[in-house]
Amino acid sequence: MGKQIEVDIVDLAFDGKAVAHNDGKVVFLDAGLPGERVTAEIIRSKPRHDQARVLNLITKGPHRIKPTCRHFGGCGGCAWQDLSYERQLHYKTKQVGDCMERLAGLPDVKVHETIPAPDQFRYRNKMEFSFHTATDDSFTLGLHRRGAFDEVFDLKACYLQSELANEIVATVRRFVRDHSLPVYDVVKHTGYARFLVIRETTYTDQVMVNFVTNYGEFEKSDELVAALTALSPRITTIVHNQNGQKSNIATGEIEKVLSGSGSIQEKILGKIFRIKANSFFQTNSAQTETLYRTAFDMLSLDGDDRVLDLYCGTGPIGILLSERVKEVVGVELVTDAVVMARENAAANDISNITFIEANVVEYLRNQAPEGDPFDAVVIDPPRAGLHPKALRRIKEMKPPRILYISCNPATFARDAKELVAIGYELPEVRPIDMFPHTRHIELVSVFSQS
Ligand SMILES: C[S@@+](CC[C@H](N)C(=O)[O-])C[C@H]1O[C@@H](n2cnc3c(N)ncnc32)[C@H](O)[C@@H]1O
Incomplete structure (x- = not known):
């Protein structure tokens, strides 16, 4: 156990860490908000600053609010759901x-x-979820845990995307489980299912589901299309991307359109923009x-x-x-x-x-x-x-x-x-x-x- 300290948080750093001072040094903490007093454990000490992990909140700050999402804290997505929007x-x-x-x-x-x-919630038109192997033959599909790029938790709901997108995550997870599709192992580079990417337009109400796998034919694709199509007519296109590269990114080298046109169209300031699975869009x-x-x-x-x-x-x-x-x-x-x-x-x-x-x-x-x-x-x-x-x-x-x-x-x-x-x-x-x-x-x- 590292040295324990009791400090007042005075600021939030550029990377979202909380900032305090102790013994003439700056301390960067993994949690806590300005105006709060916490006990923390120093986990790394450098000549000019220390890094610490918050153990206990002693005094709650004036801008702390109740987070909306059940995954907040453990999820690597949102960092500030417990801070009032005005203070963000x-x-x-x-x-x-x-x-x-x-x-x-x-x-x-x-x-x-x-x-x-x-909109402070449900504003994202694109979310990427990773499949991750667990030790006991099971798998998870969701987002990375906060601070742990090698851990993915099973996402139940994310408030940054639509409710339909949450249902798509659950449907694809069930599909992979029911069909025993092997999940990609990022260490051994074996397995098949790698990512699920959902893109949805705000002004035209179209949804694209992109299933990203390792190289190889997707034999059960008709069944995935049927399961997703049954979910909602808003899902206008489903694509399959193959990515056999070791780098862990949710883009594909080979794309096959499984249903629809392979793209969705968003309207921005009166003009139409086509969005495909592998291209950037705000x-x-x-x-x-x-x-x-x-x-x-x-x-x-x-x-x-x-x-x-x-x-x-x-x-x-x-x-x-x-x-x-x-x-x-x-x-x-x-x-x-x-x-x-x-x-x-x-x-x-x-x-x-x-x-x-x-x-x-x-x-x-x-x-x-x-x-x-x-x-x-x-x-x-x-x-x-x-x-x-x-x-x-x-x-x-x-x-x-x-x-x-x-x-x-x-x-x-x-x-x-x-x-x-x-x-x-x-x-x-x-x-x-x-x-x-x-x-x-x-x-x-x-x-x-x-
Ligand atoms: C932040 S996005 C901006 C896209 C666009 N301006 C918009 O508003 O949607 C950055 C873009 O730069 C492209 N890009 C990245 N590096 C590049 C480079 N070296 N040369 C040309 N384009 C690049 C990416 O593919 C991406 O489409």
Whole structure:
């Protein structure tokens, strides 16, 4: 047993850990909320900070609320269901401010209050569940336990997805059990059933079920289709993806459509977007509309502008911007996403947009037109932020305006520091809550040349 301490929690850190002070050192705790006093056990000690596990809550904080979900605490999904929503927003705003001040060295950038999500539950349009072998020939299907990537618990209900999606989880679990399908073993790399991915649209009420397995024919597929079809007519398509790679990700290399068209269509700001199993789409449809609307309001464009949409996915930003500008070029790495981006443009009758399948770094280095700069560049990268080589090229191109949408304030702050250092102005940053009860933060900003 490590050393026991009694501390007051004063803050929440960027990764969701609670922060306290003890013996002149910062202590990061696995639980607890600001305003609470706890006893904890130090589990790791470093020269400048300690890590501790909360043993007992001595004084309850003013913002603690009763969590809605029975799995809260043990589930790796939600981190903050026991914190009032208003305080969740407060800490998200504060964390963006901390990143701008400490990581970017830009304390004067105005960080607006985080825009709340309209729905705090049932907001996700995509959830991924893992199959996991247990020691005694049984298996689990659900989400990872908090802090334990090698453990999956049997999920009964998740409040971030629809009730139908919860029924789909139960149906697929029963199907795998009743048909004795072997579950994939992540250590031995044997077995078949790997993941269940459910995607559902908010505005068009369509559901896609994606059963992801190891390589091999899915002989009982008709029976799974029958079981799911009997569940609800809202399930408009069912697909089977095979993934024989060791890396534990719920995407497939070989896809077979078992029923329906293999895609679902979501409506965002009046335009239709096709979503397939393996392509990126923002996971909170209602708040995506707020995200894009906020971004477009901040990026004032005119009818003669040419826009470069980097990391464009299935093309929503460029497609929505296309009617305001002369021309848009979208760049995306994933083939399926580019194919769909082109289809989405055609389905929405848009002809002034071109999509290029390329790595952003390669595109900027070898394909971006010389001497004819874009008026605005949109950057919406994955969590890692801009690749250093892409950033270097953008600094050389010096577009008059850059719309940067980020899902990671830390990498955003790193990139913002570099852009401001070469003369860009960054007056404000607008955090948007796309993911209530989790510590994930999305933000929008526009850099402009003075
Ligand atoms: C956060 S998503 C943004 C998608 C899109 N802008 C939207 O709003 O739906 C990031 C996208 O970048 C793509 N991507 C990741 N790394 C890339 C790279 N090096 N070059 C091009 N695209 C990349 C991913 O496939 C994904 O579609």
